[in-house]
Amino acid sequence: MSGFSEQLLIDPHYGVVVHRDFEPLYSDDNYARFYGYKNAQDILSLTSILELISPAEHPKAIEAYKDLISGKQKPGVRTYKNIDKENNELTVLAIDNIIDWEGKPAMQVIIIDLSYQFEVQRNLTLSEERYRVLVDGSIQGILVHKNFKPLFCNNAYAQMFGFKNEQALLDSETILPLIPSEFHEQAHRDNRSLLAGDESVIKTESKGICVDGSTVWVSLLSRTVIWDGEQATQITVIDITEQQLLRERLEHRANYDVLTNLLTRRAFNELLAEEFNYAQQHSNALCCVLIDIDNFKKINDKNGHHSGDKVLQSFAITAKKNLRESDFIGRWGGDEFVLILPKTDLEHAKLIAERLCKDLATLTVITDAGHLKFSVSIGVSSLSKQVHNIETLLSEADKALYQAKHQGKGRVAVAS
Ligand SMILES: Nc1nc2c(ncn2[C@@H]2O[C@H](COP(=O)(O)OP(=O)(O)OP(=O)(O)O)[C@@H](O)[C@H]2O)c(=O)[nH]1
16 A cells, blocks of 8 residues: 555545545544444445445446546536445445556545434424424514614514514514603613623513504513624513503502592501691692581492482592692591691681582482482691691691581691
């Protein structure tokens, strides 16, 4: 053997054969092993190495050989489908070269087994398909965006926001219209801190706007991903609209009286504490008004509890109509109600109370038991040097209310 084999780079992924008219002149062991043979000797004992090439590829191989030997074609790189001893198909990359072998031209072929690369590629495609099935089948919405321009979304995300399909969403220039304007600032801020690496994951809850303008509540998890070689933001969302509505209903139920839809005593007390402190800190006027329906027990007894309820509801509607945005009203209990009038002095509060008293007296409540009329008694108190805590403010209003009742009902009394 010449020094030729010593110059060869021996690598398990490369094999070398030298042939003339496909008659093997030299082979290394790697080449032999690619095709399932023990060693080079097995290859050299073949009559033709065409045996290693798929019959369908024989014409191509023979033509290529002729073209190369005659100089018609320059040596090059080609892929072949070969077959090993067990008839398994191998995909190989062949690098052809014309060399001088014992005084005559021969063809040297270096082959590289590509089966492994093909297998890796096939597995990659399979795992991509598997990933795709997972993402598409997910009930979580998944979106990837770069500065709010959508790059990818799954079906669940598109559906959550009312898009016909994923493409319809991806055709949008930006996803910002899906975010209510009051959440834009937060969305930009969160995105900036993710991209800057200040935060690795951000969890939030946000309102979304669907294509048809309806609202969806979502729980969001955002993080950065590399998408097509560039940094982007991935959002995973779960639709929490039902939970949010339930939460809102529960909150409403805790804060608002079911019958009259006025603030409950607890919710009223919280607001009263805030307003009272604010008024004290800013030396603002503040008045408290206690209202009690006159002879309500008789209304109930004569017309039934249901009609009594109607009276309470009508009272609530009329009272609310008489109030400013900044005033608030609560049901103190039974047929008793309480109002807070911020930035209102005693004189004005009295006028407001008298107007309400008159309006309610003219009201007719239509019930199953007939048309009912009723009156109220009102007590008014105000924040002052002497009245410097909530308890006193309320007890002063209560005293005034008692006075109004005592003086004959259907009237307003002011705490002295
Ligand atoms: N229909 C109805 N009645 C209620 C409700 N809550 C309390 N009441 C009734 O309201 C009545 C309140 O009556 P009282 O506080 O005794 O006083 P009144 O009859 O209004 O008499 P004066 O306050 O002196 O004018 C009671 O009979 C309660 O049972 C309610 O939600 N619906």
